[in-house]
Amino acid sequence: MRVQLVDVPLKRALDVVFCILALPFVLPVGLLIGALVKLTSHGPVLYRATRVGRDGKPFPLLKFRTMRTGAAGPGITRSGDDRITAVGKWLRATKLDELPQIVNVLRGEMSIVGPRPEDPRFVALYTPVQRTVLDVRPGMTSMAFLRFGHEQEFIERAAPVDVEAFYVETIMPEKLEIELQYLRDWSLGADMRILARTMTELVA
Numbered sequence: 001m002r003v004q005l006v007d008v009p010l011k012r013a014l015d016v017v018f019c020i021l022a023l024p025f026v027l028p029v030g031l032l033i034g035a036l037v038k039l040t041s042h043g044p045v046l047y048r049a050t051r052v053g054r055d056g057k058p059f060p061l062l063k064f065r066t067m068r069t070g071a072a073g074p075g076i077t078r079s080g081d082d083r084i085t086a087v088g089k090w091l092r093a094t095k096l097d098e099l100p101q102i103v104n105v106l107r108g109e110m111s112i113v114g115p116r117p118e119d120p121r122f123v124a125l126y127t128p129v130q131r132t133v134l135d136v137r138p139g140m141t142s143m144a145f146l147r148f149g150h151e152q153e154f155i156e157r158a159a160p161v162d163v164e165a166f167y168v169e170t171i172m173p174e175k176l177e178i179e180l181q182y183l184r185d186w187s188l189g190a191d192m193r194i195l196a197r198t199m200t201e202l203v204a
Contacts, residue, residue, distance in 0.1 A: 015112050019102050026102055033064055041085045043069030051117035054137045059109040062100035066091050076163045078155055101140045113191040114139025115179035130176045141198040144178040
């Protein structure tokens with residue numbers, strides 16, 4: 001499957017322009033969120049999660065910290081996970097914890113729209129076809145993100161004994177199939193529609 005057209009120069013230019021236009025909103029909101037995170041729990045404001053990017057290269061994905069520092073547990077969280085702070089619950093529900101990834105986009109590690117980046121542990125389980133998603137920059141949003149953005153709800157409905165096994169065997173394959181379909185049907189128009197739907201759902 002040929003997907004290199006997803007990284008046309010125009011797509012990268014639109015990413016940068018969108019980020020610059022969003023900065024007047026992102027900066028004050030980000031400062032307020034950062035203050036809330038810092039004042040309500042001990043630890044850094046930002047969480048740097050190692051994720052796999054384009055061509056299989058790892059990079060530090062930025063998020064506002066939503067969990068207590070040093071809390072051990074599974075990599076996949078449930079909605080009632082006591083490691084999540086009060087502010088963190090709100091940030092996750094509104095997806096504002098993802099806001100710092102604008103920095104990842106400006107650094108060229110991510111795109112606004114593209115397959116969501118995954119933890120290296122789970123990428124190691126990808127099939128050769130699924131690894132096609134690594135041919136392009138990962139995105140802040142995607143059709144799979146819109147479908148599974150609140151994946152804790154899917155986990156709670158299934159109530160699995162092993163959360164990570166349920167993610168790997170049930171949720172991850174479906175997410176990857178959606179991402180692969182995005183690559184097969186890619187166009188700038190499709191990116192605009194995904195972005196518009198994301199914005200609509202965030203403010204709804």
